[in-house]
Amino acid sequence: MLQLLLTMVIFLAIVGGVGYWVYDYNTNPNGGQAKKEAAAVAQHEEDKTHEPKVGDCVKVQDPQGKPVPTIVDCGSAEAQYKTGEILPGEGRKCGPSFDYGIQHTASRGFDYTMCFTKL
Template identity: 55%
Template sequence: MSAPSPYQNQPHGYPPPPGGPQRRPQASPLRGLIAAIVVLAIFGGGAWYVYKYNTDPNGGKAKAEASQSAQVEEDKTHDPQEGDCVKIEGTKEDPLPTIVECGSSEAEYKTGERLFGPGKECPAKYNYGIQYSSNRGADYTMCFTKV
């Protein structure tokens, strides 16, 4: 009878790996803590940036919205409606009516009617007219009387 083989209990009769079974090295708690801090710092920094971008009145979305709101208000001062008093600024080729108080010394004209359509002329009862033309086909003439 022959001696039992030392590889008998091994699967498929192969010898065991050298140095015994391999064990995974243990992860240190410090390594996990550092990884958690890095992840929190990245997400925290991103959240802070988004918050500041959307709420800071000196920049970001809030500044853009304030600028747009200011532009809308500025545009309203140059879009007189019938009955508004205006002073005419700009050049003769590019006049810009600016709404002013009717009792002020700046008031030059009172806004009359708007005549829609290209090339319209103001009736004789008006002293001054400004023709506007846009790319969107919103052509009109604003008519004014002297104050």
């Protein structure tokens, strides 16, 4: 009888601990779920800085390797190019009026080329 009671107490302690951890993970504003959601929002905001629209000024990191355009203020010293055109489709080439182009191959099938003029 005493062994059964001890087993039940240990079982309830384990279940209670796991239950509390799950509750805390999902409801604590500084806990795991909140941190996970904040990280996802921060990553989304960071990704948006690398998706210029026509008229945005950019600096290009690693222009000869895997170029990554980053949107910057057009008046800043970092600004290298201005986005002139975005051509949908795979393997598109920028026209002669542009100084630089970046081909982007998306994992979801939307390929495009970004065309830039030098500032």
